[in-house]
Amino acid sequence: xxxxxxxxxxxxxxxxxxxxxxxxxxxxxxxxxxxxxxxxxxxxxxxxxxxxxxxxxxxxxxxxxxxxxxxxxxxxxxxxxxxxxxxxxxxxxxxxxxxxxxxxxxxxxxxxxxxxxxxxxxxxxxxxxxxxxxxxxxxxxxxxxxxxxxxxxxxxxxxxxxxxxxxxxxxxxxxxxxxxxxxxxxxxxxxxxxxxxxxxxxxxxxxxxxxxxxxxxxxxxxxxxxxxxxxxxxxxxxxxxxxxxxxxxxxxxxxxxxxxxxxxxxxxxxxxxxxxxxxxxxxxxxxxxxxxxxxxxxxxxxxxxxxxxxxxxxxxxxxxxxxxxxxxxxxxxxxxxxxxxxxxxxxxxxxxxxxxxxxxxxxxxxxxxxxxxxxxxxxxxxxxxxxxxxxxxxxxxxxxxxxxxxxxxxxxxxxxxxxxxxxxxxxxxxxxxxxxxxxxxxxxxxxxxxxxxxxxxxxxxxxxxxxxxxxxxxxxxxxxxxxxxxxxxxxxxxxxxxxxxxxxxxxxxxxxxxxxxxxxxxxxxxxxxxxxxxxxxxxxxxxxxxxxxxxxxxxxxxxxxxxxxxxxxxxxxxxxxxxxxxxxxxxxxxxxxxxxxxxxxxxxxxxxxxxxxxxxxxxxxxxxxxxxxxxxxxxxxxxxxxxxxxxxxxxxx
Amino acid sequence: xxxxxxxxxxxxxxxxxxxxxxxxxxxxxxxxxxxxxxxxxxxxxxxxxxxxxxxxxxxxxxxxxxxxxxxxxxxxxxxxxxxxxxxxxxxxxxxxxxxxxxxxxxxxxxxxxxxxxxxxxxxxxxxxxxxxxxxxxxxxxxxxxxxxxxxxxxxxxxxxxxxxxxxxxxxxxxxxxxxxxxxxxxxxxxxxxxxxxxxxxxxxxxxxxxxxxxxxxxxxxxxxxxxxxxxxxxxxxxxxxxxxxxxxxxxxxxxxxxxxxxxxxxxxxxxxxxxxxxxxxxxxxxxxxxxxxxxxxxxxxxxxxxxxxxxxxxxxxxxxxxxxxxxxxxxxxxxxxxxxxxxx
Numbered sequence: 001x002x003x004x005x006x007x008x009x010x011x012x013x014x015x016x017x018x019x020x021x022x023x024x025x026x027x028x029x030x031x032x033x034x035x036x037x038x039x040x041x042x043x044x045x046x047x048x049x050x051x052x053x054x055x056x057x058x059x060x061x062x063x064x065x066x067x068x069x070x071x072x073x074x075x076x077x078x079x080x081x082x083x084x085x086x087x088x089x090x091x092x093x094x095x096x097x098x099x100x101x102x103x104x105x106x107x108x109x110x111x112x113x114x115x116x117x118x119x120x121x122x123x124x125x126x127x128x129x130x131x132x133x134x135x136x137x138x139x140x141x142x143x144x145x146x147x148x149x150x151x152x153x154x155x156x157x158x159x160x161x162x163x164x165x166x167x168x169x170x171x172x173x174x175x176x177x178x179x180x181x182x183x184x185x186x187x188x189x190x191x192x193x194x195x196x197x198x199x200x201x202x203x204x205x206x207x208x209x210x211x212x213x214x215x216x217x218x219x220x221x222x223x224x225x226x227x228x229x230x231x232x233x234x235x236x237x238x239x240x241x242x243x244x245x246x247x248x249x250x251x252x253x254x255x256x257x258x259x260x261x262x263x264x265x266x267x268x269x270x271x272x273x274x275x276x277x278x279x280x281x282x283x284x285x286x287x288x289x290x291x292x293x294x295x296x297x298x299x300x301x302x303x304x305x306x307x308x309x310x311x312x313x314x315x316x317x318x319x320x321x322x323x324x325x326x327x328x329x330x331x332x333x334x335x336x337x338x339x340x341x342x343x344x345x346x347x348x349x350x351x352x353x354x355x356x357x358x359x360x361x362x363x364x365x366x367x368x369x370x371x372x373x374x375x376x377x378x379x380x381x382x383x384x385x386x387x388x389x390x391x392x393x394x395x396x397x398x399x400x401x402x403x404x405x406x407x408x409x410x411x412x413x414x415x416x417x418x419x420x421x422x423x424x425x426x427x428x429x430x431x432x433x434x435x436x437x438x439x440x441x442x443x444x445x446x447x448x449x450x451x452x453x454x455x456x457x458x459x460x461x462x463x464x465x466x467x468x469x470x471x472x473x474x475x476x477x478x479x480x481x482x483x484x485x486x487x488x489x490x491x492x493x494x495x496x497x498x499x500x501x502x503x504x505x506x507x508x509x510x511x512x513x514x515x516x517x518x519x520x521x522x523x524x525x526x527x528x529x530x531x532x533x534x535x536x537x538x539x540x541x542x543x544x545x546x547x548x549x550x551x552x553x554x555x556x557x558x559x560x561x562x563x564x565x566x567x568x569x570x571x572x573x574x575x576x577x578x579x580x581x582x583x584x585x586x587x588x589x590x591x592x593x594x595x596x597x598x599x600x601x602x603x604x605x606x607x608x609x610x611x612x613x614x615x616x617x618x619x620x621x622x623x624x625x626x627x628x629x630x631x632x633x634x635x636x637x638x639x640x641x642x643x644x645x646x647x648x649x650x651x652x653x
Numbered sequence: 654x655x656x657x658x659x660x661x662x663x664x665x666x667x668x669x670x671x672x673x674x675x676x677x678x679x680x681x682x683x684x685x686x687x688x689x690x691x692x693x694x695x696x697x698x699x700x701x702x703x704x705x706x707x708x709x710x711x712x713x714x715x716x717x718x719x720x721x722x723x724x725x726x727x728x729x730x731x732x733x734x735x736x737x738x739x740x741x742x743x744x745x746x747x748x749x750x751x752x753x754x755x756x757x758x759x760x761x762x763x764x765x766x767x768x769x770x771x772x773x774x775x776x777x778x779x780x781x782x783x784x785x786x787x788x789x790x791x792x793x794x795x796x797x798x799x800x801x802x803x804x805x806x807x808x809x810x811x812x813x814x815x816x817x818x819x820x821x822x823x824x825x826x827x828x829x830x831x832x833x834x835x836x837x838x839x840x841x842x843x844x845x846x847x848x849x850x851x852x853x854x855x856x857x858x859x860x861x862x863x864x865x866x867x868x869x870x871x872x873x874x875x876x877x878x879x880x881x882x883x884x885x886x887x888x889x890x891x892x893x894x895x896x897x898x899x900x901x902x903x904x905x906x907x908x909x910x911x912x913x914x915x916x917x918x919x920x921x922x923x924x925x926x927x928x929x930x931x932x933x934x935x936x937x938x939x940x941x942x943x944x945x946x947x948x949x950x951x952x953x954x955x956x957x958x959x960x961x962x963x964x965x966x967x968x969x970x971x972x973x974x975x976x977x978x979x980x981x982x983x984x985x986x987x988x989x990x991x992x993x994x995x996x997x
Contacts, residue, residue, distance in 0.1 A: 051992060054992075054994065055992065055994050057994070057996065200992070250996045251996070252996050252997055253995070253996060254989070254993050254994070254995045254996075255993060255994050255995070255996060256988070256989065256991045256992060256993045256994075257991065257992070258991075266987065266988060269982070269984065269987065270984055273982075273984050278738060280734060280737050280738055282734065299982065299987075300971055300972045300974075300975035300976075301972070301975040301976045301978075301979050301980070301981060301982040302981075302982035302984075302987070303972060303982075305737050305968060305972075307733070307734075307737060309730070309763075310759055310760065310763040311759060313727060313730070313760075314727070314730040314733075314759070314760055314763065315730075316730075317723065317724075317727040317729075317730025317731045317733075317734065317760070318730050318731070318733050318734035318737065319734060320723075320731060320734060321703070321721075321730065321731035321732060321733060321734020321735040321736075321737070321738070322734035322735065322737050322738040323734070323738075324721055324731065324734070324735055324738075325734065325735040325736075325737070325738025325739035325742070326738055326739060327734075327737070327738035327739075329734060329738075343724050343725075343727075344724060344727065347723060347724050351721075437985075437988045437989060437993065438988070439985065440984045440985045491739070492698070492699075492701050492719035492735065492739055492742055493698055493699055493719075493739055493741055493742060494698060495656060495696070495697075495698040496698070497698070498697060498698060498717055498718050498719055498720075499719065499720070500667070500669075500713050500714050500716075500719075500720035500721070500722065501720070501721055501722070502704075502713070502714075502720075502721060502722025502723065503722065503723065503724055504722065512669065513669075513714065
């Protein structure tokens with residue numbers, strides 16, 4: 001794809017149809033949200049707009065937001081589905097705060113979304129979605145299109161439903177099918193407003209519906225609706241200006257758009273290949289983690305084995321059984337599923353087997369907010385088991401980072417023979433951004449050495465016994481440790497390494513059942529030390545921004561984008577602020593203590609009630625202050641910006 | 654070096670001290686298991702025992718093979734994962750009636766319905782032993798225990814009915830002290846490809862002693878037990894005088910020569926595709942508490958043995974098909990499988 005000036009295939013109109021010169025305005029970045037009923041195809045419209053913008057060379061970030069119900073009653077507030085896309089000519093990290101343009105397909109969508117549209121923003125309204133019944137379902141007493149309440153916005157009224165039917169009436173569809181094309185009409189209209197070409201979407205429609213003859217009417221109708229929306233904008237000159245967003249200055253390379261869950265899928269497949277191992281992924285369907293199970297089920301030709309278990313407990317057991325068998329066992333779920341898996345995770349701690357536990361966090365507790373995001377499972381990952389059971393925890397910070405951290409999780413689990421939590425969240429899992437495709441050669445190898453023979457010299461078999469044990473010579477000792485305290489990973493089927501493991505406390509070195517007090521102390525300490533040793537193999541905590549700032553903003557996981565943008569904005573205002581972001585939560589990087597103590601104030605924005613700040617205060621004795629939010633929504637950049645200003649004493653808020 | 658075959662029972666014995674109560678039925682099962690494996694033709698390193706929690710689940714520690722003592726009721730899930738990772742292994746699941754039917758009931762039915770190639774041995778003593786004597790889902794009505802002081806009043810589960818309803822492809826029952834029958838049944842389970850379920854009547858000397866006395870006491874067992882043999886009429890009793898006849902849809906106990914001739918009796922068919930007959934047999938219960946005057950003998954032996962593709966085979970096929978269709982996966986192609994764009 002060429003440039004932001006690429007014209008649509010039809011019509012290639014550089015100037016308005018009536019011959020007047022059209023005004024063009026260049027914007028650095030724009031945020032658009034498509035909102036409608038969950039049956040209106042808003043996710044599709046948003047996704048197509050995103051792809052087109054990505055192909056044009058914009059930086060992009062998206063945020064789908066949909067109800068937990070598959071189809072809430074049509075037209076109701078509960079049924080509103082939205083898709084937000086932020087596209088820019090500069091490097092961006094979030095799907096945007098306030099909207100420049102809001103497209104609403106009905107009254108309910110207006111009601112639930114209008115507060116996010118910035119003053120003076122463009123509101124595209126499908127007037128056909130404001131009938132008396134629509135207003136009633138949205139709890140409007142008077143029509144908001146008529147009562148003056150929208151006067152602060154540039155309202156564009158379009159009879160989207162009727163115009164769509166008119167545009168597709170010759171395609172041979174039922175009235176219901178005709179109505180379903182209105183998302184493409186709305187999309188076409190927005191393409192016109194932002195001077196986006198139609199080619200990529202037309203190609204997509206063709207690929208999607210061009211395979212079967214019975215889909216031809218749908219192909220035609222969607223094509224015509226898209227073009228009709230574009231032409232409508234062109235013809236009626238509904239806005240005095242069209243907007244342009246230039247392509248971004250991005251590092252050279254080949255890119256694709258990727259969501260966090262997609263990136264996790266690719267990362268896990270890649271990890272299997274890098275380790276030269278079969279990947280066994282066992283899961284039970286749960287929002288918002290299901291996409292990983294679904295995505296990996298498409299990866300059979302990579303030898304990936306997916307297993308849809310009967311429940312979360314089974315999924316964890318299957319993954320662990322696979323790890324015991326020498327494969328890379330991964331289980332994935334969301335918060336409530338972790339509750340069920342805890343017993344199995346604890347067994348992985350005790351048996352010291354590699355296990356990756358993917359937790360795509362959502363709003364809790366209990367069933368909570370299934371389709372909404374939250375970061376409140378950090379302490380569950382840290383402590384949510386019986387006994388002293390430290391495990392490793394990593395957290396990707398963006399959709400793209402999900403790829404790298406999935407590989408890291410596998411590396412740590414197999415190198416240290418331990419469970420590793422991978423804490424993603426609904427926001428980055430469903431959100432997307434451009435991913436610079438790496439070369440396979442640039443990816444880190446995951447070296448795994450399975451023992452092939454006995455490892456005992458016959459001395460000092462048991463902890464503290466100190467006595468030579470001649471009988472032990474030539475034996476396989478499943479709990480004999482290496483320099484990092486990892487035990488050997490013997491694969492069943494290997495002659496001479498037969499051994500038994502289980503959840504009862506192990507005697508050091510031999511792995512035999514052992515209840516001795518000193519042994520339990522030693523093994524508990526050893527398991528903890530082993531997890532601490534992971535710190536020797538992870539990068540230091542990086543500090544960006546002003547090294548001499550009084551304030552350090554610290555985050556973890558999916559809040560990275562909002563925090564980074566807020567810090568950038570504060571610094572542009574002349575404030576001195578530094579930033580550090582944890583991708584490794586347990587153990588934390590070795591320089592954490594030094595970093596935290598360099599700054600007078602530490603601000604910790606989190607989508608929970610203060611879990612990382614609690615850990616930092618407890619562990620490093622620093623006065624970390626939380627900025628906490630649990631509304632099922634990501635941080636707005638402005639919220640963090642305000643907190644930074646408050647912490648620096650420049651704002652009274 | 655792979656282990657030389659055939660294995661000896663000594664080679665299959667670990668250096669761990671066996672810690673079951675003296676007189677426990679588990680000792681016999683352990684001994685017969687080792688004996689059965691000497692003829693199974695599988696090298697030691699290809700054997701794995703996976704267990705849950707309970708007295709029976711200590712089993713892996715006493716077998717000199719690969720072993721995994723897991724968590725309450727979950728052994729079938731670990732065994733499933735182990736088979737997915739390593740389809741060369743012969744995987745045995747050792748569980749008890751509490752572990753397998755109560756906390757692990759869900760996993761049991763799903764492992765069986767998938768036809769995972771795992772062999773499930775359910776040691777049934779109709780009591781919780783390791784937790785010191787509470788009633789189990791298999792306890793007979795009226796069983797007095799610490800948690801059922803007036804006698805349990807829950808309807809007991811029938812393990813074989815559950816296994817058959819779960820589409821297990823091999824279903825059998827045997828008894829801890831009936832050593833020849835036990836070893837033969839284990840050998841048949843070992844030879845079966847697919848999910849095998851074997852219920853073993855096992856005596857708990859401490860908390861439920863003699864619950865199977867009717868099936869083990871030489872004085873009465875012939876009248877209470879029906880040995881199933883494929884293609885043979887169902888005959889039992891001390892002098893082989895009694896048999897099972899089907900009257901409409903109802904089975905009945907008849908006396909040969911008096912009520913009917915031997916040709917009128919039901920013939921056992923363990924290879925029947927439909928599990929109807931096996932299910933009927935799984936309902937026979939020796940239970941005085943029901944007040945039935947003509948109680949049925951309890952069948953032992955193979956109830957069902959049919960061939961079906963295993964889960965592992967089907968999954969392997971899917972992988973092969975995917976590779977045949979599109980070639981083995983190349984990671985860089987995968988990265989670029991979606992729309993891509995290049996920035997110069």
